[in-house]
Each structure stands twice: as C-alpha cells, then as structure tokens.
Amino acid sequence: MKKLLCFCVLFLVSIHIPNAYSAERIVEMLNKREDGQKMVYSQDIVNIDINDTVKWMPTSKGHNVHFVSVPGSLEIPKKSKVNKEYSYTFNQPGIYLYQCTPHRSMGMIGLVIVGEDTSNINEIASSKVVGMSKKKLAKLIESIDY
Numbered sequence: 001m002k003k004l005l006c007f008c009v010l011f012l013v014s015i016h017i018p019n020a021y022s023a024e025r026i027v028e029m030l031n032k033r034e035d036g037q038k039m040v041y042s043q044d045i046v047n048i049d050i051n052d053t054v055k056w057m058p059t060s061k062g063h064n065v066h067f068v069s070v071p072g073s074l075e076i077p078k079k080s081k082v083n084k085e086y087s088y089t090f091n092q093p094g095i096y097l098y099q100c101t102p103h104r105s106m107g108m109i110g111l112v113i114v115g116e117d118t119s120n121i122n123e124i125a126s127s128k129v130v131g132m133s134k135k136k137l138a139k140l141i142e143s144i145d146y
C-alpha cells in the first residue's frame with residue numbers, strides 16, 4: 001500500500017513538471033507606481049528563464065508594449081495595441097528592450113533579461129530611445145550585473 005501511495009505521489013509530481021519549466025510573469029502598465037513614478041511598468045527589469053512568458057496587463061489605460069531591441073537576428077515583434085493585454089514568450093536568451101509608444105519620451109521603457117544572458121548589453125545600451133527614456137535606459141543598464 002505504501003508503495004502504491006509513493007507511486008501516486010511521484011506520478012502527480014511528474015505531471016506538474018512541465019509547468020515548472022515555463023512560468024508566466026505579470027507586468028502591469030501603470031499611470032503611477034507605488035514608488036511614485038508616473039507612466040511606468042510595474043517592474044523596470046524582469047529576469048526570466050528561456051521559454052517563460054511575460055504578460056503585460058493594462059491596469060491603467062493608454063499604454064502598450066513596443067519592442068525596440070531584441071537579441072541577435074530575432075525579428076522585432078509587432079507592437080501591441082493600446083489598452084490591451086499582451087503576452088510574449090521568450091524563446092531566445094538575451095536582453096530585450098521595449099517601450100510604451102505613447103509615453104516613449106517619458107521614460108516608459110522596460111527590459112526583459114532571458115536566461116541570465118547579457119551578451120547583447122552593448123546593443124541594448126546604444127538602442128535609440130527618446131527624451132527621458134535615454135537617462136532611464138542608462139540607469140537600467142548600470143544596474144545590471146554582467
């Protein structure tokens with residue numbers, strides 16, 4: 001009986017393993033964050049594993065997700081629609097830079113670091129962002145260990 005129970009537990013654990021390898025992370029699009037910053041994503045930098053998904057929620061209205069720079073030869077995904085939830089699964093390691101189209105000059109940018117791979121940090125650092133986002137990008141880059 002004990003053996004059977006053991007087997008059942010193992011079986012239950014094993015069918016849940018795929019979930020452990022592809023997590024979903026939530027990032028909110030906000031007019032104001034807890035720290036007082038305006039027109040921001042809830043997290044400036046998200047660290048995830050390869051094949052994880054980030055889901056951006058339109059918690060405040062008027063925002064979207066628009067990738068500016070992605071690793072290597074990867075094609076830049078189409079920008080998301082304003083006020084709409086958006087998900088993207090990251091299959092390639094490296095750093096991804098995105099911005100909010102309406103607030104791109106107000107520092108509304110974010111980074112996703114996939115698989116702890118920071119090899120494209122120079123490309124990210126020299127990506128074209130505008131206005132207040134320039135300073136913010138420099139600050140985010142500075143905070144990354146590489």
Ligand SMILES: [Cu+2]
Pocket residue numbers: 039040062063064100101102103108
């Ligand atoms: Cu915005």
